[in-house]
Amino acid sequence: MEEEGQLLAALRAGDEAAFKQLIDRYHASLVRVAQAYVPTRALAEEVAQETWLAVLEAIDRFEGRSSLKTWLFRILTNRAKTRGMRERRTLPFSSLESDDGAVDADRFRGPDEPWPGHWSAPPRGFPEERLLASETRGVIEDAIAKLPATQRTVITLRDVEGWSGEEVCNALTLSETNQRVLLHRARSSVRAALEQYLEDDAT
Amino acid sequence: MTYSPFTYDELSCQELVELVTDYVEGAMPDELRLRFESHIARCGGCRTYVEEMRQTIRATGSLTVEAVSPEAEQALLEAFRGFHR
Numbered sequence: 126m127e128e129e130g131q132l133l134a135a136l137r138a139g140d141e142a143a144f145k146q147l148i149d150r151y152h153a154s155l156v157r158v159a160q161a162y163v164p165t166r167a168l169a170e171e172v173a174q175e176t177w178l179a180v181l182e183a184i185d186r187f188e189g190r191s192s193l194k195t196w197l198f199r200i201l202t203n204r205a206k207t208r209g210m211r212e213r214r215t216l217p218f219s220s221l222e223s224d225d226g227a228v229d230a231d232r233f234r235g236p237d238e239p240w241p242g243h244w245s246a247p248p249r250g251f252p253e254e255r256l257l258a259s260e261t262r263g264v265i266e267d268a269i270a271k272l273p274a275t276q277r278t279v280i281t282l283r284d285v286e287g288w289s290g291e292e293v294c295n296a297l298t299l300s301e302t303n304q305r306v307l308l309h310r311a312r313s314s315v316r317a318a319l320e321q322y323l324e325d326d327a328t
Numbered sequence: 329m330t331y332s333p334f335t336y337d338e339l340s341c342q343e344l345v346e347l348v349t350d351y352v353e354g355a356m357p358d359e360l361r362l363r364f365e366s367h368i369a370r371c372g373g374c375r376t377y378v379e380e381m382r383q384t385i386r387a388t389g390s391l392t393v394e395a396v397s398p399e400a401e402q403a404l405l406e407a408f409r410g411f412h413r
Contacts, residue, residue, distance in 0.1 A: 178407060
């Protein structure tokens, strides 16, 4: 990327504005990704800070075979994993966490009813005009905050920050399938929270 | 041979809701995608459900991205100056 080449040259020349630009763009995401591996926010912040120092030390040797972003998050993930293990926390992606359905089973017809597995209580649809209200945003934020760390990280990077699936897989060293499973569970939980909020209100 | 509205290989709604992310991510084999689409063509509940998932994604996209704290930024800029002294 042209822009990235210029940014790299500026960084190597000691251009502080270029470094600031990079921090503004990625630091909060680095902390967020680290939180998938280490138990506390403070530790995640520490790992992110260490990552920047490692980047500054290695920037002259960076050959640009991957994008700067990929490189940055690879350094972070390696450090966060090491730190997470030192803190005796089980590796976050060793299991995919809960296995509840996307929708409560009691919303569907039972195996002995006609059309088993089809809706008994179908969704009613979200009123578009309420979707972007600030209260609704609060409901989404709460729902995301309650997710397991790995799901929270994936949905935040994908749907809040707008990363591609490939970028998330690279940064978190996840397979495409696992990335999608985590995203699916996270989105399904947020949808369920929205449904509860929007429908409770309507009645 | 006549087919009932839901044939033997028809997805149930309960199965379909687990496939919505694969569908909207475009990560579905053609054969499954056709079954998915033929289901939502006939099932209002699932059409609504898929639309709710799209609305959820859109609404989540309207959240603000958290910014770096001024303290963290200051500490990092100082480290940067240290490197280039």
